[in-house]
Amino acid sequence: MSIIKADTHPLDxxxxxxxxxxxxxxxxxxxxxxxxxxxxxxxxxxxxxxSIMVSGIGCTGRAAGYVRMDxxxxxxxxAIPFAVGLKAARPDLNxxxxxxxxxxxxxxxxxxxxxxxxxxxxxxxxxxxFTYGMTGGQLAPTTPETGITTTSPxxxxxxxxxxxxxxxxxxxxxxxxxxxxxxxxxEKSLEKALKKRGFSFVEVLSQCPTAYGRRNRMRDxxxxxxxxxxxxxxxxxxxxLEGVIEPNKPFVVxxxxxxxxxxxxxxxxxxxxxxxxxxxxxxxxSEWIIEHRRHLEVLSRIISGKGGEE
Amino acid sequence: xxxxxxxEKLLERSGLSLPRGEVYLIEDxxxxxxxxIAFCPKHxxxxxxxxxxxxxxxxxxxxxxxxxxxxxxxxxxxxxxxxAIFVKEKKEE
Ligand SMILES: Cc1ncc(C[n+]2csc(CCOP(=O)(O)OP(=O)(O)O)c2C)c(N)n1
Ligand code: SF4
Ligand code: SF4
Ligand code: SF4
Ligand SMILES: [Mg+2]
Numbered sequence: 001m002s003i004i005k006a007d008t009h010p011l012d013x014x015x016x017x018x019x020x021x022x023x024x025x026x027x028x029x030x031x032x033x034x035x036x037x038x039x040x041x042x043x044x045x046x047x048x049x050x051s052i053m054v055s056g057i058g059c060t061g062r063a064a065g066y067v068r069m070d071x072x073x074x075x076x077x078x079a080i081p082f083a084v085g086l087k088a089a090r091p092d093l094n095x096x097x098x099x100x101x102x103x104x105x106x107x108x109x110x111x112x113x114x115x116x117x118x119x120x121x122x123x124x125x126x127x128x129x130f131t132y133g134m135t136g137g138q139l140a141p142t143t144p145e146t147g148i149t150t151t152s153p154x155x156x157x158x159x160x161x162x163x164x165x166x167x168x169x170x171x172x173x174x175x176x177x178x179x180x181x182x183x184x185x186x187e188k189s190l191e192k193a194l195k196k197r198g199f200s201f202v203e204v205l206s207q208c209p210t211a212y213g214r215r216n217r218m219r220d221x222x223x224x225x226x227x228x229x230x231x232x233x234x235x236x237x238x239x240x241l242e243g244v245i246e247p248n249k250p251f252v253v254x255x256x257x258x259x260x261x262x263x264x265x266x267x268x269x270x271x272x273x274x275x276x277x278x279x280x281x282x283x284x285x286s287e288w289i290i291e292h293r294r295h296l297e298v299l300s301r302i303i304s305g306k307g308g309e310e
Numbered sequence: 311x312x313x314x315x316x317x318e319k320l321l322e323r324s325g326l327s328l329p330r331g332e333v334y335l336i337e338d339x340x341x342x343x344x345x346x347i348a349f350c351p352k353h354x355x356x357x358x359x360x361x362x363x364x365x366x367x368x369x370x371x372x373x374x375x376x377x378x379x380x381x382x383x384x385x386x387x388x389x390x391x392x393x394a395i396f397v398k399e400k401k402e403e
Contacts, residue, residue, distance in 0.1 A: 004332060004335070006336050009336060021339050025341075027341070031391025032391045035388060039388070180389075181349075181389075183385070183389055
Protein backbone atom coordinates (compact mmCIF):
# COMPACT_ATOMS: atom_id res chain seq x y z
CA MET A 1 0.00 0.00 0.00
CA SER A 2 1.19 3.48 -0.70
CA ILE A 3 -0.40 6.90 -0.48
CA ILE A 4 -2.79 7.48 -3.33
CA LYS A 5 -1.98 10.49 -5.50
CA ALA A 6 -4.71 13.07 -5.67
CA ASP A 7 -5.13 16.43 -7.28
CA THR A 8 -8.24 17.69 -5.54
CA HIS A 9 -9.07 17.98 -1.85
CA PRO A 10 -12.52 17.62 -0.24
CA LEU A 11 -12.46 21.30 0.82
CA ASP A 12 -11.48 22.63 -2.60
CA UNK A 13 -14.93 23.96 -3.34
CA UNK A 14 -14.46 26.47 -0.51
CA UNK A 15 -10.94 27.48 -1.52
CA UNK A 16 -9.39 29.64 -4.21
CA UNK A 17 -7.24 26.68 -5.19
CA UNK A 18 -5.47 28.67 -7.89
CA UNK A 19 -3.77 30.60 -5.05
CA UNK A 20 -2.48 27.48 -3.25
CA UNK A 21 -0.01 26.73 -1.79
CA UNK A 22 -0.72 29.61 0.59
CA UNK A 23 1.92 31.96 2.06
CA UNK A 24 1.95 30.47 5.56
CA UNK A 25 5.17 28.88 6.80
CA UNK A 26 5.48 25.08 6.98
CA UNK A 27 3.63 23.90 10.08
CA UNK A 28 1.93 27.23 10.82
CA UNK A 29 -1.45 26.59 12.47
CA UNK A 30 -3.45 29.13 10.50
CA UNK A 31 -4.19 26.70 7.65
CA UNK A 32 -5.37 24.08 10.14
CA UNK A 33 -7.81 26.52 11.74
CA UNK A 34 -9.05 27.71 8.35
CA UNK A 35 -9.70 24.05 7.49
CA UNK A 36 -11.73 23.62 10.69
CA UNK A 37 -13.73 26.72 9.83
CA UNK A 38 -14.52 25.49 6.31
CA UNK A 39 -15.50 22.04 7.61
CA UNK A 40 -17.85 23.67 10.13
CA UNK A 41 -19.36 25.72 7.31
CA UNK A 42 -19.84 22.61 5.24
CA UNK A 43 -21.33 20.67 8.15
CA UNK A 44 -24.05 23.22 8.88
CA UNK A 45 -24.66 23.81 5.19
CA UNK A 46 -23.70 27.47 5.27
CA UNK A 47 -23.95 28.82 1.74
CA UNK A 48 -20.69 30.42 0.54
CA UNK A 49 -22.80 32.62 -1.73
CA UNK A 50 -24.38 34.12 1.40
CA SER A 51 -21.23 34.30 3.48
CA ILE A 52 -18.43 36.75 3.76
CA MET A 53 -15.09 36.62 5.50
CA VAL A 54 -13.50 39.79 6.77
CA SER A 55 -9.96 39.96 8.04
CA GLY A 56 -7.40 42.52 9.07
CA ILE A 57 -3.66 42.69 8.50
CA GLY A 58 -1.30 39.95 9.62
CA CYS A 59 -0.48 36.41 8.59
CA THR A 60 -3.93 35.32 9.83
CA GLY A 61 -5.48 38.16 7.87
CA ARG A 62 -4.34 36.54 4.66
CA ALA A 63 -7.05 33.89 5.14
CA ALA A 64 -9.62 36.13 3.47
CA GLY A 65 -7.66 35.79 0.24
CA TYR A 66 -7.95 32.00 0.12
CA VAL A 67 -11.65 31.40 0.65
CA ARG A 68 -13.96 31.01 -2.30
CA MET A 69 -16.57 33.48 -1.11
CA ASP A 70 -16.82 37.24 -0.85
CA UNK A 71 -14.10 38.47 1.43
CA UNK A 72 -12.49 41.68 2.47
CA UNK A 73 -8.95 42.28 3.69
CA UNK A 74 -9.35 45.48 5.67
CA UNK A 75 -6.72 47.85 7.04
CA UNK A 76 -4.94 46.82 10.24
CA UNK A 77 -7.31 46.53 13.21
CA UNK A 78 -10.45 47.45 11.30
CA ALA A 79 -11.93 44.08 10.43
CA ILE A 80 -14.51 44.37 13.22
CA PRO A 81 -16.03 47.76 12.32
CA PHE A 82 -16.15 46.72 8.68
CA ALA A 83 -17.95 43.50 9.61
CA VAL A 84 -20.36 45.19 12.04
CA GLY A 85 -21.32 47.73 9.41
CA LEU A 86 -21.70 45.05 6.78
CA LYS A 87 -23.98 42.98 9.01
CA ALA A 88 -26.05 46.05 9.91
CA ALA A 89 -26.57 46.84 6.24
CA ARG A 90 -27.00 43.22 5.11
CA PRO A 91 -28.35 41.14 8.00
CA ASP A 92 -29.12 38.36 5.51
CA LEU A 93 -25.40 37.56 5.12
CA ASN A 94 -23.27 35.36 7.40
CA UNK A 95 -20.42 37.59 8.46
CA UNK A 96 -17.22 36.17 9.94
CA UNK A 97 -14.12 37.98 11.06
CA UNK A 98 -11.04 35.78 10.79
CA UNK A 99 -7.99 37.56 12.13
CA UNK A 100 -4.98 37.56 14.43
CA UNK A 101 -4.50 38.39 18.10
CA UNK A 102 -2.56 41.54 17.25
CA UNK A 103 -5.06 42.77 14.71
CA UNK A 104 -8.06 42.12 16.96
CA UNK A 105 -6.66 42.93 20.40
CA UNK A 106 -3.80 45.39 19.97
CA UNK A 107 -4.61 47.96 17.28
CA UNK A 108 -8.22 46.71 17.04
CA UNK A 109 -8.82 46.14 20.75
CA UNK A 110 -11.30 48.93 21.17
CA UNK A 111 -13.48 47.79 18.29
CA UNK A 112 -13.82 44.22 19.45
CA UNK A 113 -14.96 45.03 22.99
CA UNK A 114 -17.62 47.40 21.63
CA UNK A 115 -18.82 44.92 19.03
CA UNK A 116 -19.23 42.37 21.83
CA UNK A 117 -21.00 44.95 24.00
CA UNK A 118 -23.43 45.66 21.16
CA UNK A 119 -23.99 41.97 20.59
CA UNK A 120 -23.40 42.39 16.86
CA UNK A 121 -24.47 39.18 15.14
CA UNK A 122 -21.10 38.23 13.73
CA UNK A 123 -18.68 35.36 14.34
CA UNK A 124 -15.11 36.17 15.27
CA UNK A 125 -12.35 33.59 14.90
CA UNK A 126 -9.23 34.92 16.61
CA UNK A 127 -5.98 33.10 16.01
CA UNK A 128 -3.82 33.70 19.04
CA UNK A 129 -0.23 32.83 18.19
CA PHE A 130 1.05 35.03 21.05
CA THR A 131 2.76 37.49 18.74
CA TYR A 132 2.72 39.64 15.60
CA GLY A 133 3.83 36.89 13.26
CA MET A 134 3.82 38.85 10.04
CA THR A 135 6.16 41.58 11.21
CA GLY A 136 8.72 39.19 12.65
CA GLY A 137 7.46 38.44 16.15
CA GLN A 138 6.97 41.52 18.34
CA LEU A 139 5.45 41.60 21.81
CA ALA A 140 1.66 41.42 21.63
CA PRO A 141 -1.01 41.96 24.31
CA THR A 142 -1.29 38.16 24.22
CA THR A 143 2.37 37.26 24.71
CA PRO A 144 2.65 35.09 27.84
CA GLU A 145 4.71 36.43 30.71
CA THR A 146 8.43 35.70 30.24
CA GLY A 147 7.88 35.14 26.50
CA ILE A 148 10.83 36.16 24.33
CA THR A 149 10.00 38.36 21.36
CA THR A 150 12.00 40.81 19.26
CA THR A 151 10.72 43.63 21.49
CA SER A 152 11.02 41.71 24.76
CA PRO A 153 14.42 40.09 24.30
CA UNK A 154 14.84 39.57 28.07
CA UNK A 155 11.35 38.17 28.51
CA UNK A 156 7.90 39.74 28.72
CA UNK A 157 7.15 41.50 32.01
CA UNK A 158 3.50 42.30 31.16
CA UNK A 159 0.51 40.11 31.86
CA UNK A 160 -1.40 39.20 28.72
CA UNK A 161 -5.11 39.70 28.14
CA UNK A 162 -7.34 36.75 28.87
CA UNK A 163 -9.17 37.10 25.57
CA UNK A 164 -12.05 34.78 26.44
CA UNK A 165 -12.62 36.53 29.76
CA UNK A 166 -12.45 39.98 28.21
CA UNK A 167 -14.94 39.23 25.46
CA UNK A 168 -17.34 37.36 27.75
CA UNK A 169 -17.41 40.28 30.20
CA UNK A 170 -17.85 42.77 27.37
CA UNK A 171 -21.20 41.16 26.48
CA UNK A 172 -20.69 38.40 23.91
CA UNK A 173 -23.26 35.61 23.42
CA UNK A 174 -20.85 32.75 22.72
CA UNK A 175 -17.25 32.40 23.85
CA UNK A 176 -14.94 29.42 23.42
CA UNK A 177 -11.23 28.69 23.29
CA UNK A 178 -9.45 25.79 21.60
CA UNK A 179 -6.04 25.15 20.16
CA UNK A 180 -4.87 24.11 16.71
CA UNK A 181 -4.46 20.61 18.14
CA UNK A 182 -8.12 20.30 19.25
CA UNK A 183 -9.28 20.18 15.65
CA UNK A 184 -12.46 18.17 16.11
CA UNK A 185 -13.74 20.07 19.10
CA UNK A 186 -12.80 23.31 17.42
CA GLU A 187 -14.88 22.29 14.41
CA LYS A 188 -17.91 21.51 16.61
CA SER A 189 -17.49 24.77 18.45
CA LEU A 190 -17.27 26.72 15.20
CA GLU A 191 -20.51 25.08 14.05
CA LYS A 192 -22.18 26.43 17.19
CA ALA A 193 -20.56 29.83 16.87
CA LEU A 194 -21.69 30.17 13.26
CA LYS A 195 -25.25 29.19 14.12
CA LYS A 196 -25.45 31.36 17.23
CA ARG A 197 -27.41 34.61 16.94
CA GLY A 198 -25.36 37.32 18.57
CA PHE A 199 -21.69 38.02 19.02
CA SER A 200 -19.75 34.77 18.97
CA PHE A 201 -16.08 34.54 19.66
CA VAL A 202 -13.77 31.57 19.20
CA GLU A 203 -10.16 31.98 20.24
CA VAL A 204 -7.74 29.44 18.81
CA LEU A 205 -4.28 29.17 20.33
CA SER A 206 -1.97 28.35 17.47
CA GLN A 207 1.67 27.81 16.64
CA CYS A 208 3.88 30.35 14.92
CA PRO A 209 7.09 28.36 14.66
CA THR A 210 8.84 31.05 12.63
CA ALA A 211 8.43 34.18 14.73
CA TYR A 212 7.41 32.99 18.20
CA GLY A 213 8.21 29.29 18.57
CA ARG A 214 11.78 29.69 17.40
CA ARG A 215 12.54 32.09 20.24
CA ASN A 216 10.68 30.12 22.88
CA ARG A 217 12.06 26.63 22.56
CA MET A 218 9.35 25.55 20.14
CA ARG A 219 11.20 25.76 16.85
CA ASP A 220 9.37 22.76 15.42
CA UNK A 221 5.59 23.19 14.99
CA UNK A 222 5.15 19.81 16.66
CA UNK A 223 6.69 21.28 19.86
CA UNK A 224 3.91 23.85 20.32
CA UNK A 225 1.26 21.20 19.70
CA UNK A 226 2.93 18.94 22.28
CA UNK A 227 2.87 21.91 24.66
CA UNK A 228 -0.89 22.30 24.04
CA UNK A 229 -1.33 18.56 24.53
CA UNK A 230 0.48 18.73 27.85
CA UNK A 231 -1.13 21.84 29.37
CA UNK A 232 -4.59 22.25 27.83
CA UNK A 233 -7.37 21.13 30.17
CA UNK A 234 -10.70 20.62 28.44
CA UNK A 235 -13.54 21.96 30.59
CA UNK A 236 -16.83 23.49 29.59
CA UNK A 237 -18.62 26.39 31.23
CA UNK A 238 -15.77 27.45 33.41
CA UNK A 239 -15.95 31.05 34.62
CA UNK A 240 -14.29 32.92 31.72
CA LEU A 241 -12.28 34.95 34.20
CA GLU A 242 -10.47 31.74 35.07
CA GLY A 243 -9.20 31.51 31.51
CA VAL A 244 -5.82 33.07 32.20
CA ILE A 245 -2.85 31.57 30.39
CA GLU A 246 0.46 31.34 32.20
CA PRO A 247 3.64 29.80 30.83
CA ASN A 248 4.22 26.13 31.68
CA LYS A 249 0.98 25.86 33.60
CA PRO A 250 -2.31 24.17 32.77
CA PHE A 251 -4.82 26.40 30.97
CA VAL A 252 -8.49 25.88 30.20
CA VAL A 253 -9.84 25.19 26.73
CA UNK A 254 -13.53 24.67 26.06
CA UNK A 255 -16.78 26.52 25.80
CA UNK A 256 -16.85 29.32 28.35
CA UNK A 257 -20.18 30.89 27.50
CA UNK A 258 -23.27 29.98 25.49
CA UNK A 259 -25.75 32.61 26.64
CA UNK A 260 -29.51 32.59 26.07
CA UNK A 261 -30.44 34.47 22.94
CA UNK A 262 -30.82 38.23 23.25
CA UNK A 263 -31.71 40.76 20.56
CA UNK A 264 -28.71 41.60 18.44
CA UNK A 265 -27.43 44.99 17.37
CA UNK A 266 -29.02 44.55 13.94
CA UNK A 267 -32.34 43.43 15.48
CA UNK A 268 -32.48 46.62 17.48
CA UNK A 269 -31.55 48.81 14.56
CA UNK A 270 -34.18 47.07 12.45
CA UNK A 271 -36.86 47.47 15.14
CA UNK A 272 -36.02 51.12 15.41
CA UNK A 273 -36.20 51.73 11.70
CA UNK A 274 -39.11 49.35 11.01
CA UNK A 275 -41.42 51.03 13.50
CA UNK A 276 -40.76 54.34 11.91
CA UNK A 277 -40.68 53.23 8.30
CA UNK A 278 -43.72 51.02 7.98
CA UNK A 279 -46.73 52.59 6.33
CA UNK A 280 -45.02 55.86 5.72
CA UNK A 281 -44.89 57.94 2.61
CA UNK A 282 -41.69 58.93 0.88
CA UNK A 283 -42.00 62.43 2.34
CA UNK A 284 -42.45 61.03 5.85
CA UNK A 285 -39.42 58.80 5.40
CA SER A 286 -37.26 61.72 4.35
CA GLU A 287 -38.47 63.59 7.38
CA TRP A 288 -37.65 60.61 9.56
CA ILE A 289 -34.16 60.46 8.14
CA ILE A 290 -33.58 64.08 9.01
CA GLU A 291 -34.96 63.54 12.50
CA HIS A 292 -32.82 60.44 13.11
CA ARG A 293 -29.72 61.82 11.54
CA ARG A 294 -27.70 61.16 14.64
CA HIS A 295 -28.38 57.40 14.61
CA LEU A 296 -27.54 57.22 10.96
CA GLU A 297 -24.36 59.12 11.51
CA VAL A 298 -23.30 56.71 14.23
CA LEU A 299 -24.16 53.85 11.92
CA SER A 300 -22.21 55.33 9.03
CA ARG A 301 -19.26 55.93 11.32
CA ILE A 302 -19.31 52.28 12.28
CA ILE A 303 -19.58 51.27 8.66
CA SER A 304 -16.72 53.51 7.61
CA GLY A 305 -14.53 52.05 10.33
CA LYS A 306 -14.19 55.25 12.30
CA GLY A 307 -15.74 53.54 15.30
CA GLY A 308 -18.93 54.53 17.02
CA GLU A 309 -17.35 54.26 20.35
CA GLU A 310 -18.24 57.79 21.43
CA UNK B 311 -3.09 5.61 22.61
CA UNK B 312 -4.06 2.96 25.12
CA UNK B 313 -7.78 3.64 24.96
CA UNK B 314 -7.86 3.12 21.21
CA UNK B 315 -6.19 -0.24 21.22
CA UNK B 316 -8.54 -1.28 24.03
CA UNK B 317 -11.46 -0.20 21.90
CA GLU B 318 -10.06 -2.22 19.07
CA LYS B 319 -9.72 -5.32 21.23
CA LEU B 320 -13.23 -4.91 22.58
CA LEU B 321 -14.59 -4.48 19.08
CA GLU B 322 -12.72 -7.54 17.86
CA ARG B 323 -14.08 -9.67 20.70
CA SER B 324 -17.58 -8.71 19.71
CA GLY B 325 -16.84 -9.61 16.12
CA LEU B 326 -16.63 -6.02 14.93
CA SER B 327 -13.71 -4.12 13.50
CA LEU B 328 -12.53 -0.56 13.29
CA PRO B 329 -13.02 1.20 9.99
CA ARG B 330 -10.10 1.26 7.60
CA GLY B 331 -9.00 4.25 5.61
CA GLU B 332 -7.17 5.00 2.40
CA VAL B 333 -4.77 7.92 2.49
CA TYR B 334 -4.66 10.43 -0.37
CA LEU B 335 -2.13 13.21 -0.94
CA ILE B 336 -1.81 16.21 -3.22
CA GLU B 337 1.93 15.95 -3.19
CA ASP B 338 2.84 19.42 -4.41
CA UNK B 339 0.73 21.14 -1.74
CA UNK B 340 2.70 19.50 1.10
CA UNK B 341 5.25 21.63 2.96
CA UNK B 342 6.75 18.70 4.86
CA UNK B 343 5.78 20.08 8.28
CA UNK B 344 5.42 16.61 9.75
CA UNK B 345 2.26 17.31 11.74
CA UNK B 346 0.34 14.45 10.10
CA ILE B 347 3.25 12.13 10.84
CA ALA B 348 3.67 13.20 14.48
CA PHE B 349 0.00 12.96 15.41
CA CYS B 350 -1.32 9.94 13.49
CA PRO B 351 -2.60 7.73 16.33
CA LYS B 352 -1.68 4.61 14.37
CA HIS B 353 1.79 5.78 13.28
CA UNK B 354 0.88 5.02 9.73
CA UNK B 355 2.85 7.87 8.18
CA UNK B 356 6.59 8.50 7.84
CA UNK B 357 8.76 11.07 6.05
CA UNK B 358 9.67 9.97 2.55
CA UNK B 359 13.04 10.50 0.87
CA UNK B 360 11.57 12.04 -2.22
CA UNK B 361 11.20 15.75 -2.90
CA UNK B 362 8.09 17.42 -4.24
CA UNK B 363 8.06 20.35 -6.66
CA UNK B 364 8.82 22.85 -3.88
CA UNK B 365 11.61 20.76 -2.41
CA UNK B 366 9.74 19.40 0.60
CA UNK B 367 9.59 15.78 1.73
CA UNK B 368 5.96 14.62 1.64
CA UNK B 369 4.80 11.82 3.93
CA UNK B 370 4.42 8.21 2.84
CA UNK B 371 2.91 5.10 4.40
CA UNK B 372 4.96 2.83 6.66
CA UNK B 373 5.90 -0.55 5.34
CA UNK B 374 4.71 -2.69 8.23
CA UNK B 375 1.19 -3.64 7.42
CA UNK B 376 -0.99 -4.86 9.05
CA UNK B 377 0.35 -3.59 12.41
CA UNK B 378 0.09 0.00 11.27
CA UNK B 379 -3.13 0.45 9.43
CA UNK B 380 -5.09 3.60 8.88
CA UNK B 381 -8.33 3.61 10.86
CA UNK B 382 -9.84 6.51 8.93
CA UNK B 383 -9.85 8.74 11.99
CA UNK B 384 -9.36 11.82 9.82
CA UNK B 385 -6.84 13.47 12.11
CA UNK B 386 -4.11 13.90 9.47
CA UNK B 387 -6.68 15.50 7.18
CA UNK B 388 -7.72 17.92 9.90
CA UNK B 389 -4.29 18.83 11.24
CA UNK B 390 -2.72 19.39 7.80
CA UNK B 391 -2.41 23.17 7.31
CA UNK B 392 -1.99 22.78 3.55
CA UNK B 393 -5.18 21.01 2.43
CA ALA B 394 -2.79 18.36 1.10
CA ILE B 395 -3.62 15.05 2.80
CA PHE B 396 -7.02 13.40 3.24
CA VAL B 397 -8.60 10.03 3.85
CA LYS B 398 -11.53 8.05 2.56
CA GLU B 399 -13.14 5.01 4.06
CA LYS B 400 -11.77 1.82 2.58
CA LYS B 401 -14.58 -0.40 1.43
CA GLU B 402 -14.25 -4.13 2.12
CA GLU B 403 -12.87 -5.96 -0.92
C1 LIG C 1 -1.60 50.75 10.77
C2 LIG C 1 -0.58 49.65 10.78
N1 LIG C 1 0.24 49.51 11.85
C3 LIG C 1 1.14 48.52 11.86
C4 LIG C 1 1.23 47.64 10.82
C5 LIG C 1 2.28 46.55 10.87
N2 LIG C 1 1.68 45.24 11.12
C6 LIG C 1 1.39 44.39 10.13
S1 LIG C 1 0.77 42.93 10.66
C7 LIG C 1 0.92 43.43 12.29
C8 LIG C 1 0.55 42.54 13.43
C9 LIG C 1 -0.16 41.30 13.07
O1 LIG C 1 -0.30 40.50 14.19
P1 LIG C 1 -1.49 39.46 14.31
O2 LIG C 1 -2.78 40.13 14.06
O3 LIG C 1 -1.34 38.75 15.59
O4 LIG C 1 -1.28 38.51 13.05
P2 LIG C 1 -0.28 37.29 12.82
O5 LIG C 1 0.69 37.74 11.81
O6 LIG C 1 0.36 36.93 14.13
O7 LIG C 1 -1.20 36.20 12.33
C10 LIG C 1 1.44 44.72 12.37
C11 LIG C 1 1.72 45.41 13.63
C12 LIG C 1 0.36 47.82 9.73
N3 LIG C 1 0.36 46.97 8.70
N4 LIG C 1 -0.54 48.83 9.73
S1 SF4 D 1 5.31 33.96 10.59
FE1 SF4 D 1 4.27 32.69 12.09
S2 SF4 D 1 2.08 33.18 11.89
FE2 SF4 D 1 3.14 33.96 10.06
S3 SF4 D 1 2.92 32.31 8.55
FE3 SF4 D 1 4.90 32.03 9.56
S4 SF4 D 1 4.46 30.62 11.25
FE4 SF4 D 1 2.49 31.44 10.56
S1 SF4 E 1 -6.76 8.90 9.11
FE1 SF4 E 1 -5.96 8.70 11.18
S2 SF4 E 1 -5.04 6.67 11.19
FE2 SF4 E 1 -5.33 7.18 9.05
S3 SF4 E 1 -3.37 8.07 8.43
FE3 SF4 E 1 -4.70 9.77 9.03
S4 SF4 E 1 -4.22 10.12 11.18
FE4 SF4 E 1 -3.41 8.10 10.66
S1 SF4 F 1 0.53 17.80 7.58
FE1 SF4 F 1 0.22 18.26 5.40
S2 SF4 F 1 1.84 19.66 4.85
FE2 SF4 F 1 2.42 18.73 6.80
S3 SF4 F 1 3.66 16.95 6.19
FE3 SF4 F 1 1.58 16.22 6.40
S4 SF4 F 1 0.71 16.37 4.33
FE4 SF4 F 1 2.58 17.62 4.37
MG1 LIG G 1 -0.59 36.92 15.99
